[in-house]
Structures are given as structure tokens and as C-alpha cells.
Amino acid sequence: MIVSLVGLPGSGKTTVGRQLARRLQLPFQDSDQVIEVRIGIPIRTYFEQHGEAPFRDLEEQVIAELVAGPSCVLSTGGGVVLRTNNRHALHRSGPVVYLKSNPDELYRRLRHDQSRPLLQVADPLGKMRDLFAVRDPLYRETAHFVMETGRPSVATLVNMIVMQLELAGTPAK
Numbered sequence: 001m002i003v004s005l006v007g008l009p010g011s012g013k014t015t016v017g018r019q020l021a022r023r024l025q026l027p028f029q030d031s032d033q034v035i036e037v038r039i040g041i042p043i044r045t046y047f048e049q050h051g052e053a054p055f056r057d058l059e060e061q062v063i064a065e066l067v068a069g070p071s072c073v074l075s076t077g078g079g080v081v082l083r084t085n086n087r088h089a090l091h092r093s094g095p096v097v098y099l100k101s102n103p104d105e106l107y108r109r110l111r112h113d114q115s116r117p118l119l120q121v122a123d124p125l126g127k128m129r130d131l132f133a134v135r136d137p138l139y140r141e142t143a144h145f146v147m148e149t150g151r152p153s154v155a156t157l158v159n160m161i162v163m164q165l166e167l168a169g170t171p172a173k
């Protein structure tokens with residue numbers, strides 16, 4: 001079973017995913033990290049050198065491999081839901097949690113972070129709002145649960161997710 005986390009850049013997929021994996025005693029995978037190991041350079045540099053389309057091809061390949069692999073908690077890249085194949089692959093491989101965050105708050109969280117290529121633009125707040133408008137319906141379509149992030153701490157979010165999974169009958173180890 002693959003427990004996946006989806007959401008906008010900075011919504012906490014990596015941070016929450018790592019702790020959730022520890023709680024569920026499952027291995028942790030992060031598709032962005034798998035991709036970076038494979039390409040041998042930061043995703044940001046890959047975007048600059050090759051553009052977005054080859055990155056999305058690689059991401060689709062990595063998602064297909066990960067969902068076919070052993071049980072894990074899988075944190076995904078923020079744009080994973082842009083491809084229909086990814087949405088279906090994640091949804092049918094196990095519970096998918098959408099970490100839903102307000103774009104203005106995410107912008108405040110990430111404004112000093114240079115590693116997110118899509119936010120290295122003149123108007124990153126506008127970009128985050130646009131990403132939310134396009135992707136919120138896709139995250140909802142992919143997910144079985146929507147968790148509002150924002151006020152809760154990472155530990156609280158992890159507790160809330162574990163409770164949701166238990167309510168849904170997902171065996172927590």
C-alpha cells in the first residue's frame with residue numbers, strides 16, 4: 001500500500017511525509033528526491049537546462065515505478081497531479097492525502113527559498129495563486145482526504161492523518 005501526499009509547493013509534503021512514515025513504520029519516499037538522485041543535479045538546474053516537459057516525463061516514470069514498489073509513504077512533487085496517469089496511479093495505489101494550504105500563507109513560508117523553480121519569477125505570490133487555482137481541483141480529484149494545513153503543527157497534522165487513515169480502515173502498523 002502506498003500512502004501518498006499531494007499539495008502545492010511548501011504545503012509540507014516532505015516534512016509531514018517523513019514523520020508520517022515514522023509513525024506508520026513504513027519506508028519514506030519522496031519522488032522529487034528520487035528524481036534528483038537519478039538526474040544527479042538539483043531539479044531547479046534541470047528545469048533551467050531542459051525545461052518543464054522532460055521533467056514531467058521523468059516524474060511520470062518515477063511515480064509509475066514507486067507505486068509498483070513496496071509499501072511506503074510517498075511525498076510527491078507539487079506538480080505531480082498535472083498528468084492524468086499520475087492522478088490515477090496514485091489514487092488507485094492507496095490513500096492519498098491532500099495537504100491543502102492557502103497560497104498567500106505558502107508564499108510567506110517559501111519567500112526566502114530559492115530551490116523551487118516555479119517561484120523564481122517576478123511575482124511569486126501571483127504565481128502561487130495561479131498554481132492554486134489550476135491545481136486545487138486536481139489535488140481534490142487525486143486525493144481521498146483533504147487536510148487543511150495552516151495553523152496545525154506538523155505533529156498535529158500527522159496525528160490527524162493517522163486518525164483519518166484509521167477511520168477509513170487503512171491498517172496502521
Ligand SMILES: Nc1ncnc2c1ncn2[C@@H]1O[C@H](COP(=O)(O)OP(=O)(O)OP(=O)(O)O)[C@@H](O)[C@H]1O
Pocket residue numbers: 007008009010011012013014015016032075076077078109116149150151152153154157
Ligand atoms: N504545518 C506546518 N506548519 C509550519 N511550517 C511548515 C508546516 N509544514 C511544513 N512547514 C515548513 O514549510 C516548508 C516547506 O515544507 P516542505 O518542504 O515539506 O514542503 P513540500 O510540500 O515538500 O514542498 P515541495 O512541493 O516544494 O517539495 C519547510 O520549511 C517546512 O518546515
Ligand SMILES: O=C(O)C1=C[C@@H](O)[C@@H](O)[C@H](O)C1
Pocket residue numbers: 008009032043044076077078079080116117118
Ligand atoms: O509545483 C511544481 O510544479 C514543482 C514542485 C516541486 O516539488 C518539484 O517537483 C518541481 O520543482 C516542480
Ligand SMILES: [Mg+2]
Pocket residue numbers: 013014015030032075076
Ligand atoms: Mg517536497
